[in-house]
Amino acid sequence: MKLALRNIQKSFGSNHVLKGIDLDVDEHEVVCLIGPSGCGKSTLLRTINLLERIDEGTIHLDGELVSGPGVDANAVRQRIGIVFQSFNLFPHMTVLKNLTLGPIKASGVSRAEAEARAIELLERFGLGDKVDEYPDRLSGGQQQRAAIVRALVGDPEVLLLDEITSALDPELVGEVLSVIRELASRGLTMILATHEMGFARDVANRVVFLDAGRVVERGPPAQVLGTPTQPRTQQFLRRVIEGGRL
């Protein structure tokens, strides 16, 4: 078991966003979280790498408790990467500086080593000519790919992807998804929150349907997306199909 979440609870004020979520993720597994907006997908991802503090429950990474007091959150975040919907690159830094900041400052890697690694990854993901560009000179798809590389450059054990194609123009979605496909084929453990049902069916080992802060249904993609058993899942997927997203 790579990652084990037990009874994860989180409230913002009186808004109970996560109402006791259990989730296990195996090494090399790709799990897709689906569900309506506001169901808690994004919040769940942020609790996993401790960007949001959980109110209750436990998170184990490789059997080691990483939630709760006394845990070095920064060390955990170096092991669990996250990519955001709106890229969140640093606009005042070149792509290369964006990529090397974490390794150099958080992990103490030497500049030369961090740059070599960053350039190698950028080339692999087709951004070799963007090393010295500023983010606002890149297309949305290129920015998101650079953000993915930034999350990968520290060799995380788990990668979290929070609706990474939702802010992109439709014709740029493909290039970002193909990067994720490649990462999945290389065996990277990933949890994706996504609205791309077709992609989820393709790439996921398991699909988890969340609604109102609870897991409603989970299972292999063909089952959850093809023959869902829960009425709420059926209703959600019917609307997705009507909206032309599957």
Add this chain to the structure above:
Amino acid sequence: MASDQPPGGQLAPPSLTGGVNTYFAQEGARGALIAFVSTVVFFAVAIFAIGRSENWPTVQKSFFDVELMWDSLPAVWDGFTTNVWMFLIGQVAIMALALLIAVMRSLKGPAFLPVRLLAILFIDFFRGIPIILGLLLFGFGIPALRLPGLPNSAVFWGLVVVVLSYSAYTAEVYRSGIDAVPDSQRLSAASLGLTQWQGLRYAVLPQAIRNVIPALLNGFVSLQKDVALLSVLGVREAVREAQIITGRNFNYSPYIVATILFLAISVPSARFADWYTARDRARRSQGTG
């Protein structure tokens, strides 16, 4: 616009564009001519009116006595160099101290509450009292205590007060810049394993400072003049020197000398701030750099 076309003129696209361009070019030249003529006329009338007024000879003698102006220049200039170095030292100290206070005030999390409180207390106090009151309190009060190991000079304590007071304002300028950086940038830095401080230092502050450079430049212009307030403590800067000579001669011309010296640095500084702000705005609207 169409009515400006000569009757029967070509309305094909190229000639239409040419017509519009010519129209604006003519308007530009005509505008410049109008501006020039109206300016010359306005100032000519103003100078003529002042020169014709009954009291002008008296005013001229008391404020524009060229010989006294020339004689007072060395002393006032000497004092002015004091203004300049007080300004330079003060400016550097203010930028550093204000940034520190702004960062203290921006730290998040319950553990930093005392730090935030301290920053707020500081800002409230030094922004809340008139600078001249601070000068009188610190500049006369602290030297009178004769504290061992602390300087007793009025310049030192006066400058301390100006720095503290300006830092309180400037800290708020920085803070507005920090607040303008989206929270997602902090989140993004944290997700890379950076500490809160590293996130501020490398991700947030560079963007925040760039946001507020125009406002900081404005503050510089203001500080150049406000260091003259130290004259109330007897510091022999330009205004004080001019005051001494004025008192001796019963003539205000040395003040004009000081005025000219202040304008000679503050006007270019203000123009520079305008120019920088305009350039910054143009760059942002292009979405580059």
